[in-house]
Amino acid sequence: MNEVLLPFILTLDATxxxxxxxxxxxxxxxxxxxxxxxxxxxxxxxxxxxxxAAAVSTVTGNVYMxxxxxxxxxxxxxxxxxxxxxxxxxxxxxxxxxxxxxASGLTVTIGFAAFRQGGQxxxxxxxxxxxxxxLPFADALRDVxxxxxLYSELLSGHKLIVYIALISVPLVAWLxxxxxxxxxxxxxxxxxxxxxxxxxxxxxxxxxxxxxAGILCGIAGAYLSTAHGAGFVREMSAGKGYIALAAxxxxxxxxxxAMGACLLFGFLEAASSRMQGVELPLIGQTPVDLILILPYIxxxxxxxxxxxxxxxxxxxxxxxVKEH
Amino acid sequence: xxxxxxxxxxxxxxxxxxxxxxxxxxxxxxxxxxIGENPFDAVAVMVKGAFFYDGSLGYTLYYTTxxxxxxxxxxxxxxxxxxxxxxxxxxxxxxxxxxxxxxALDQVMPGFVTIPLAIAAAAVFGAAWALIPAYLQAYRGSHxxxxxxxxxxxxxxxxxxxxxxxxxxxxQSSPASRTFEPSSFIPFIHEILNxxxxxxxxxxLNLSFVLALAxxxxxxxxxxxxxxxxxxxxxxxxEPAAAYAGIPVGKTIVVTMLISGALAGMxxxxxxxxxxxxxxxxxxxxxGFTGIAVALMGRNHPVGIVLxxxxxxxxxxxxxxxxxxxxTITREMVLLIQGLIILFxxxxxxxxxxxxxxxxxxxxxxxxxxxxx
Numbered sequence: 001m002n003e004v005l006l007p008f009i010l011t012l013d014a015t016x017x018x019x020x021x022x023x024x025x026x027x028x029x030x031x032x033x034x035x036x037x038x039x040x041x042x043x044x045x046x047x048x049x050x051x052x053a054a055a056v057s058t059v060t061g062n063v064y065m066x067x068x069x070x071x072x073x074x075x076x077x078x079x080x081x082x083x084x085x086x087x088x089x090x091x092x093x094x095x096x097x098x099x100x101x102x103a104s105g106l107t108v109t110i111g112f113a114a115f116r117q118g119g120q121x122x123x124x125x126x127x128x129x130x131x132x133x134x135l136p137f138a139d140a141l142r143d144v145x146x147x148x149x150l151y152s153e154l155l156s157g158h159k160l161i162v163y164i165a166l167i168s169v170p171l172v173a174w175l176x177x178x179x180x181x182x183x184x185x186x187x188x189x190x191x192x193x194x195x196x197x198x199x200x201x202x203x204x205x206x207x208x209x210x211x212x213a214g215i216l217c218g219i220a221g222a223y224l225s226t227a228h229g230a231g232f233v234r235e236m237s238a239g240k241g242y243i244a245l246a247a248x249x250x251x252x253x254x255x256x257x258a259m260g261a262c263l264l265f266g267f268l269e270a271a272s273s274r275m276q277g278v279e280l281p282l283i284g285q286t287p288v289d290l291i292l293i294l295p296y297i298x299x300x301x302x303x304x305x306x307x308x309x310x311x312x313x314x315x316x317x318x319x320x321v322k323e324h
Numbered sequence: 325x326x327x328x329x330x331x332x333x334x335x336x337x338x339x340x341x342x343x344x345x346x347x348x349x350x351x352x353x354x355x356x357x358x359i360g361e362n363p364f365d366a367v368a369v370m371v372k373g374a375f376f377y378d379g380s381l382g383y384t385l386y387y388t389t390x391x392x393x394x395x396x397x398x399x400x401x402x403x404x405x406x407x408x409x410x411x412x413x414x415x416x417x418x419x420x421x422x423x424x425x426x427x428a429l430d431q432v433m434p435g436f437v438t439i440p441l442a443i444a445a446a447a448v449f450g451a452a453w454a455l456i457p458a459y460l461q462a463y464r465g466s467h468x469x470x471x472x473x474x475x476x477x478x479x480x481x482x483x484x485x486x487x488x489x490x491x492x493x494x495x496q497s498s499p500a501s502r503t504f505e506p507s508s509f510i511p512f513i514h515e516i517l518n519x520x521x522x523x524x525x526x527x528x529l530n531l532s533f534v535l536a537l538a539x540x541x542x543x544x545x546x547x548x549x550x551x552x553x554x555x556x557x558x559x560x561x562x563e564p565a566a567a568y569a570g571i572p573v574g575k576t577i578v579v580t581m582l583i584s585g586a587l588a589g590m591x592x593x594x595x596x597x598x599x600x601x602x603x604x605x606x607x608x609x610x611x612g613f614t615g616i617a618v619a620l621m622g623r624n625h626p627v628g629i630v631l632x633x634x635x636x637x638x639x640x641x642x643x644x645x646x647x648x649x650x651x652t653i654t655r656e657m658v659l660l661i662q663g664l665i666i667l668f669x670x671x672x673x674x675x676x677x678x679x680x681x682x683x684x685x686x687x688x689x690x691x692x693x694x695x696x697x
Binding site: 085095239287304305 | 409474657659
């Protein structure tokens with residue numbers, strides 16, 4: 001039985017690994033957008049975080065220093081976004097786009113000057129990367145049918161950040177729906193006037209939301225370059241920030257649904273690389289390129305309102321002007 | 325806002341963009357200095373590389389051609405308060421349309437049939453790629469920014485699939501189509517110049533540049549001198565007002581986006597029919613996104629867009645020169661400058677407005693202040 005299930009479990013295992021940066025970025029986008037700030041800068045924060053993590057990790061030899069720097073840099077990018085669109089009421093899409101292009105330019109420019117390897121960082125050794133974490137009893141349970149596979153192969157043996165991503169979902173859900181901060185954050189994305197008239201600063205609330213988003217994107221970036229990969233490669237975020245954005249919309253701005261969408265999109269990616277060159281009945285060669293664009297197509301179909309309605313926070317995209 | 329008088333028109337149109345550009349340049353210079361190079365040397369290299377070497381002006385204008393098309397695409401949509409960031413995908417699919425016409429007709433038709441049809445196909449395909457996002461924005465209320473982002477990725481996937489599949493040249497393994505017959509090439513400017521006896525270096529600049537300038541005139545007439553342009557701008561000012569005035573809002577959104585997509589699609593003409601002469605992967609190379617910076621800098625006006633396109637053309641061509649002259653600076657420096665320009669002249673464009681307005685209010689003499697009060 002295990003032989004039959006193993007390929008399937010391995011695909012799910014890959015799904016989890018591929019979905020990790022998506023989940024973290026989707027949670028980041030969720031916090032930001034729920035506070036009323038459109039966040040297409042997920043991609044740029046992810047990319048700059050990935051670069052910072054690899055660069056610091058290779059210089060210091062300490063992967064946690066890398067993670068810390070990834071968070072710092074990603075938050076700095078988030079603050080640029082915030083300074084433009086919260087403080088100066090600039091267009092949120094334009095400033096998000098600016099962050100993304102800035103990240104593309106900065107990572108290669110600095111990387112090229114610092115490491116002289118065409119914009120990459122040197123390949124990281126095992127010490128400079130996150131190692132797998134073997135969950136307790138994983139080895140003992142390995143031979144138990146089904147449970148052994150699920151626990152030892154699927155759940156155990158991932159990098160630390162995979163588990164952080166899984167924990168981030170209930171954490172964000174709790175923060176948004178069970179705390180006073182979350183209530184205010186959601187309110188500020190729907191009717192900022194009400195929050196303002198209650199004497200709470202709209203600006204500061206939104207800044208906190210995007211700082212949290214920056215932290216999560218920084219962690220996701222560190223995952224790309226120091227856990228999943230072994231070093232920074234130019235443009236290594238490769239649109240993952242945008243897929244995460246799609247997943248968040250697909251999940252209708254709700255944490256658990258967004259995670260579901262991330263897992264679905266991660267699964268599509270894992271399955272497509274597994275199906276490479278495989279002949280399918282009727283279709284012939286698996287159309288791998290087309291499977292990879294399914295996330296985007298599905299999101300458009302959802303936005304078109306064909307299955308359920310995705311309603312964004314009401315005040316999203318509008319700079320808040322305090323009335324006098 | 326109410327406390328400060330508005331800026332004089334010349335300052336708003338002329339001074340503010342220049343100041344924003346200067347801030348972006350100063351920050352870029354600081355980055356170069358931080359890397360340990362001399363920013364002034366870098367500027368000198370870029371200016372020389374963009375204008376003074378043999379043939380460099382041709383390269384600069386070739387990039388300019390792309391940016392005029394994608395910049396106009398963003399600007400047309402922006403006047404209706406629509407943010408089309410799908411220029412990249414629309415240009416990609418537009419190029420596909422032009423390429424398909426060339427592949428189908430180049431062996432049986434002369435160039436004067438193929439080329440106009442290819443141009444038309446680029447426009448139609450680009451427009452078609454904008455249709456679904458436009459329709460969804462107009463009638464289903466989904467955000468055009470998100471859908472056009474998705475369509476950029478879908479375009480990329482479709483092109484990879486086509487160029488690695490049915491369109492791939494038989495017997496080759498690289499994802500590209502066969503090269504068209506020379507009869508369907510858009511003439512290069514250096515060929516024309518050499519034909520009339522003027523020495524000119526080989527550059528990718530071709531007659532698409534003239535098409536781009538014609539598109540500028542078309543956009544100016546469309547937006548400021550046509551009935552449709554009036555409804556488009558009214559819609560951009562206020563959707564309720566437009567609806568109240570009897571302007572068909574949905575239809576205007578869709579038609580505006582179709583025109584925008586068609587303009588972006590025509591960028592594919594320059595790349596596919598003018599320069600590459602075959603379909604290759606990623607010939608759009610981010611020019612669609614640069615169009616956003618161009619439109620922002622050019623204040624969404626055709627004249628401004630030509631100037632901004634020239635600036636970005638010079639940046640791209642001069643940036644390529646950085647690779648040769650410096651060991652520590654690459655052409656990606658240009659991306660950084662581009663990002664900073666989008667940040668300062670786009671997202672932070674209001675930052676300098678109040679202090680500048682206050683400065684002008686202080687400088688202006690008594691009578692004008694009374695008018696304000």
